[in-house]
Amino acid sequence: MSSLKSTFVLLLLAISLTECSTAKRIDALKPLPSDDAPMVFTTKTSFVNMPLEISLKEIENQLNKTLNGQIYNDDNLNDDNSEMKITKTAPIKLIEKDGKIQSILPLKIWSRFKYGTDFMGMNDTREINLNGTIILNSDVHLSNWKMTTTSKIEDFSWSESPTIVVAGRNVPITYIINPTLSIFKAKIAKKIDDAIEKTCDFKPYVLDVLEKMSTPFLTSEMYQAWFKLIPMEVYVTDAKIVQSKINMDLGLKCNMQTMVGQQPKSDFSREAIAFKPVTKVPDKVTANVAAISTYESAGKIITANFQGKEFVSGSRKIVVQNVGLWHRDSKIIIALDMTGSINGTIYLSGIPNYNAVTKEIFFDQMDYVLSTKGLLTKTANWLLQGMILKKIQENCRYSIKGNLEEGKKNLLPYLSNYSPMKGVFVNGSLNDFEFEKMEVTDKAMIAFITATGKMNVKIDGMD
Known part of the structure; x- marks a missing residue:
């Protein structure tokens, strides 16, 4: 009986030793992550050159709206013996002339004027209706993102010479009307200048474009990578x-940033965006992406x-089921769950690096952490x-090659x-994107990459 019992004990021991030789359990001490501080890293600013082009036709359309x-109303007869109402009869036309804007305004003018003398009430008033065209020349300026003009009336012409009937005769009155219009030249020109300034305030449009561009968008579905632009200053x-x-x-x-x-x-x-006037803007895009x-x-x-x-290794084999990473003491800890x-x-430790040829993030100087190495010496030296x-x-x-290529591909539609x-x-x-450097923080690994390019913005057909 004792012999049978001994045989049974030896059998259990043999089974136990066999199991230990085929599948051993390791319990290495887990290196804890560094402190849970917020992710902070320094980025190089990017500069995007965006030449802006606006056709005179676009400004013409907005001006006509x-x-x-x-467009003008003077209903006081007593201040200068005249009243005047001016109505636009056809669309305003804008053309370029010698680096200035020339505005052609088809107008209908209703005027009432008083002539004669107040002595013993010997005066009279007459109403006339005129059709004509006023031509203005405007110098163009840009101030505080508003396009402003300084306009002067260069000429006005009538479709037919204005006359009135006095004592049964057609009496030309151009000599009366033209001086009257001259009085209002500055007022009419200012009315046009005010309309152009109101129409050509580009700041809201620029901010709308930047807001759209600042919305993060997916650049790689596989890696769930998002591109984010953060505007700081705008120059013009x-x-x-x-x-x-x-x-x-x-x-x-x-x-x-890509996240x-x-x-x-x-x-x-x-x-928060600062707008600054400058004399010159670099003619290329310099993108520094984190x-x-x-x-x-x-x-x-x-x-x-x-x-x-x-x-x-010989008759032994392992399969890695899961990989975990975190940061500790300027290195990356790599945890391999295996069966x-x-x-x-x-647990392995290594320093992240970048292979510019294969465009891969890899870990240099990789080795087992001390607790793992000590344990493996005893249990699985192989x-x-x-x-x-x-x-x-x-x-x-x-x-990150695919990420960069897909990122560029997804940026191209923009x-x-x-x-x-x-x-x-x-x-x-x-x-193409070019790698610059790697940084590690408690929260993430950051690859800094750069790219250059060109960009332009055109405004044509706004509501």
Whole structure:
């Protein structure tokens, strides 16, 4: 009986030893993340050049919407012996002439004037109706993002010479009407200048465009990467009229970010953007983008690299089921949950780096953390072999090439006749992204990349 009992004990021991040799459990000490401080990193500002082009036809359309019907009314006969009402009879035409705007206004003028002498009541009044055209020349300025003009009436002509009947005779009265119009030249010109200033306030349109551009949008569905633009300052040069178009250069100083994970919130503030006049704006786009990868999202990507792969050493093998990452002491801790000959979690540490050829984030100087190494020495020394570590290291990487290419691809529609609002069109080009440096924070790994390009904005056909 005792012999049978001994045999049974030895059998259980053999089974136990067999199990230990095929699947061992490791319980390494988990290196805790660094403190839970907010993510803070320094970004280089980007500069976007946006030449703005507005056709005179567009300003003409807007001006005709603003100036409609009666545009002048003087109903006081006693101050200068005349009354006058001026009504626009046809659309105003704008043309370029010697770097200025020439306005052609078809008008209908009703006038009442008093002539004669007040001595013994010997005076009379007459009403006349005139059809004619006034021509103004305007110098163009841009002040506080409003296009302003200084206009002068150069000429006015009548469809037919105005006359009145006095004592049965047609008496020409052009000599009376023209001096009367001369009195109102400045008033009529100011009316046109006020209408142009009201029509050509570009600041709201620029802010509307920036607000649209500042809304984060998805650049990579696979990586759940979002692009975000944060405007800071806007610059503008003086307006110039060239080939019937008003041209000015806009410059945008901003920050650019790509965020991996959930859609970031838009924190656009119209009041926070500074507008500054300048004499010259650089003629290219310089984009400095902070590509932010959270440790959670990077872990998911690297976990996918290990799917379907076995790491073999002789008769032993392991399969990595899940990868976790976090930051500690300027390094990245990589936690590998594994099954197979060993069950449990091992911890590696490494320094994130970037391969400019393959466009991959990888981990340099990778090694087991001390607690893991000490435990593996006792339980699975074979896992410490350089070959296994090298194979693991090869899979602890993820490419941002597709992210960059897809990001550029998704940005291109915003540079190809993109219309953030009716009548505003954005066009441009973007060169390839180039890697600059890597930074690690307690919250994420950040790849800083740069790109250059060109952009222009055209306003044509606004409501």
